[in-house]
Amino acid sequence: xxxxxxxxxRVSRFQEMLRGKEASAALLLxxxxxxxxxxxxxxxxxxxxxxxxxxxxxxxxxxxxxAESPLADIRPFPPSKELPALFGAEGSAVGMTFDAVPVQQxxxxxxxxxxxxxxxxxxxxxxxxxxxSPFEIELLRRSSAMLDSVxxxxxxxxxxxxxxxxxxxxxxxxxxxxxxEGFVRMRAFNQELFGGMAVSAGAATYGFFDGAxxxxxxxxxxxxxxxxxxxxxxxxxxxxxxxxxxxxxxxMTRMFVIGTLDPELQRAFDLSLEIQxxxxxxxxxxxxxxxxxxLAAGMADRAGFGGNFMGMPGExxxxxxxxxxxxxxELPVLAQGFTMPLQAGQVVAxxxxxxxxxxxxxxxxxxxVVTDQGGSRLSGLxxxxxxxxx
Amino acid sequence: xxxxxxxxxRVSRFQEMLRGKEASAALLLxxxxxxxxxxxxxxxxxxxxxxxxxxxxxxxxxxxxxAESPLADIRPFPPSKELPALFGAEGSAVGMTFDAVPVQQxxxxxxxxxxxxxxxxxxxxxxxxxxxSPFEIELLRRSSAMLDSVxxxxxxxxxxxxxxxxxxxxxxxxxxxxxxEGFVRMRAFNQELFGGMAVSAGAATYGFFDGAxxxxxxxxxxxxxxxxxxxxxxxxxxxxxxxxxxxxxxxMTRMFVIGTLDPELQRAFDLSLEIQxxxxxxxxxxxxxxxxxxLAAGMADRAGFGGNFMGMPGExxxxxxxxxxxxxxELPVLAQGFTMPLQAGQVVAxxxxxxxxxxxxxxxxxxxVVTDQGGSRLSGLxxxxxxxxx
Numbered sequence: 001x002x003x004x005x006x007x008x009x010r011v012s013r014f015q016e017m018l019r020g021k022e023a024s025a026a027l028l029l030x031x032x033x034x035x036x037x038x039x040x041x042x043x044x045x046x047x048x049x050x051x052x053x054x055x056x057x058x059x060x061x062x063x064x065x066x067a068e069s070p071l072a073d074i075r076p077f078p079p080s081k082e083l084p085a086l087f088g089a090e091g092s093a094v095g096m097t098f099d100a101v102p103v104q105q106x107x108x109x110x111x112x113x114x115x116x117x118x119x120x121x122x123x124x125x126x127x128x129x130x131x132x133s134p135f136e137i138e139l140l141r142r143s144s145a146m147l148d149s150v151x152x153x154x155x156x157x158x159x160x161x162x163x164x165x166x167x168x169x170x171x172x173x174x175x176x177x178x179x180x181e182g183f184v185r186m187r188a189f190n191q192e193l194f195g196g197m198a199v200s201a202g203a204a205t206y207g208f209f210d211g212a213x214x215x216x217x218x219x220x221x222x223x224x225x226x227x228x229x230x231x232x233x234x235x236x237x238x239x240x241x242x243x244x245x246x247x248x249x250x251x252m253t254r255m256f257v258i259g260t261l262d263p264e265l266q267r268a269f270d271l272s273l274e275i276q277x278x279x280x281x282x283x284x285x286x287x288x289x290x291x292x293x294x295l296a297a298g299m300a301d302r303a304g305f306g307g308n309f310m311g312m313p314g315e316x317x318x319x320x321x322x323x324x325x326x327x328x329x330e331l332p333v334l335a336q337g338f339t340m341p342l343q344a345g346q347v348v349a350x351x352x353x354x355x356x357x358x359x360x361x362x363x364x365x366x367x368x369v370v371t372d373q374g375g376s377r378l379s380g381l382x383x384x385x386x387x388x389x390x
Numbered sequence: 391x392x393x394x395x396x397x398x399x400r401v402s403r404f405q406e407m408l409r410g411k412e413a414s415a416a417l418l419l420x421x422x423x424x425x426x427x428x429x430x431x432x433x434x435x436x437x438x439x440x441x442x443x444x445x446x447x448x449x450x451x452x453x454x455x456x457a458e459s460p461l462a463d464i465r466p467f468p469p470s471k472e473l474p475a476l477f478g479a480e481g482s483a484v485g486m487t488f489d490a491v492p493v494q495q496x497x498x499x500x501x502x503x504x505x506x507x508x509x510x511x512x513x514x515x516x517x518x519x520x521x522x523s524p525f526e527i528e529l530l531r532r533s534s535a536m537l538d539s540v541x542x543x544x545x546x547x548x549x550x551x552x553x554x555x556x557x558x559x560x561x562x563x564x565x566x567x568x569x570x571e572g573f574v575r576m577r578a579f580n581q582e583l584f585g586g587m588a589v590s591a592g593a594a595t596y597g598f599f600d601g602a603x604x605x606x607x608x609x610x611x612x613x614x615x616x617x618x619x620x621x622x623x624x625x626x627x628x629x630x631x632x633x634x635x636x637x638x639x640x641x642m643t644r645m646f647v648i649g650t651l652d653p654e655l656q657r658a659f660d661l662s663l664e665i666q667x668x669x670x671x672x673x674x675x676x677x678x679x680x681x682x683x684x685l686a687a688g689m690a691d692r693a694g695f696g697g698n699f700m701g702m703p704g705e706x707x708x709x710x711x712x713x714x715x716x717x718x719x720e721l722p723v724l725a726q727g728f729t730m731p732l733q734a735g736q737v738v739a740x741x742x743x744x745x746x747x748x749x750x751x752x753x754x755x756x757x758x759v760v761t762d763q764g765g766s767r768l769s770g771l772x773x774x775x776x777x778x779x780x
Contacts (some may be wrong), residue, residue, distance in 0.1 A: 032611075207432070
């Protein structure tokens, strides 16, 4: 439950940002952005003026929005003709998140609010949301604990001969019973994900997903994650799942092997741990995102694994970590082209991984909070590959 | 796997529609729309000229798109400066699905393709996709068979004292092992859904979800579907899940009771079966969507359940069925305001339901194909409430 204090702190920080961009207000429409400021994701529109009190206009359900949110001003969504009196003046600049809002929604508000100059505030919202409060970090710890507990059970149910799908189903079942909310939100327009992936040797495959590992999936309609391939002995089994509680997402990857592991894969794994530690130490406020990526990519290059780092040859991703929170793909991104400095309280899933065609995918992933002492790790689960007797 | 013939048939029908709207082409960006025409949902943009061959431009993964799609012209996504030569001429009208495409994407293509007049073709795409080919109906049968099989197992695991979440987890686990792809796509901007819902008496609650039943969910970040409430004896347990295979979605609801059922709920359930049958008989080509809704709502009114039909009092949904296919919320919608006539081959989930505050939610849902003889039902599972000994 979002407290009034926490909600006011978020709104007030955002209002500062709006004033810095000379916007008179923002009209937020994406449910998870609305949830961030109000504590409710009912079907609604949120008006945040650069000065003054926010107003939540609810299409459905008004009673539930009022029960869930500490916001003072929550009203039924009014007839269109009443909107101009509520929403700024003609000629004013009004922020909207153009990365997520469809053209039709923009057109609707442009029509019913004539003369407002809608401007893109996607990056303001994403930057604000990237820095987590102690309250949010506490919620992230719950998601992390859910993952620690379920990943710890893998050796009890992973067997040679089961399909990747069976392993995924066992993970999803246990995560769900532990309170996983099921839905892993992603912001990027053309990305989609189910809860995670459980993949074996065949994971060394090409795919649309903006990660190191994509998986074969079950069909060309869902070409990512677990497939019907059987898990065999002596191959790397990569298990990468998100934990979700109260909307907050933590990301984790661990490796399992039934039997023994190819020495080249073991070297790649050891390197992933070294990179993770180097990245962790570099995760201090002020450090530049793309420089941290460069550090990681350089280590991979020098060890002779540059062509395998973060994806299949020719389609490698140019990142080594991504922000997590209410969405899986938040800021900051430890990636080439991201020149922004890290801020204390940002939360990043660091996932150095290697894909070796014909052998499989291997690596590690943990979620860290940026602090003056470097990344502070949420998970207490050991990183080592778990070997299971064949 | 989409055949070349099927892909060409879809493209050619769409080209007719574009010519009817005097658009010179369409630029499709939503992954599932691209999948419909090409058989691949890799990260890409699809150009369909009103005359001639479509071109798929792939950002990631080109090799996988080529492996999955029968389309002849599949290329790497070119540098922006090469796009104007590919995509129509200045002054031409180019279709885009404004219901789904974010403002940023529209702005990007408006900038790199100056002088094109982008127009909304959301309804063309949605209408085309609403009429299923025999190939698609065969795929829908697989999703339906998956549901029949798993719903049939419910009496074996439903127990008093388990949480709604536990029941949902058991359903999801079995559906997943049967090949469920996990992700249930919805097109509407502000809707979200996990695989389905398993809800008991407390299901009589308000919520954002555009359905009859919303559920409490696990938190205000995911305020729909199963909650932590315990399932008790003598209350209606409503189980509403989607089956998904090859991207194709079928929707189904069945009722379970441990012990006995309140007679008022039983009367509401009997009425839901009568409404389902009346709607089924009315589902012939040419029948007007909103008239079918009117028929259903009228039956609910006359039986004294008008105030409970399709939702909580005051926030009732004004529909009784929705199209399904590659998305859960396809056309046609049997709803007030939808004046379009039904077409043979459209596939509709019919779900007359009643919500009785303090008692719970009850009803039925089956998916039907529109034919000259009325709705042809996909599921072979009986509709009756399944009573389990307390």
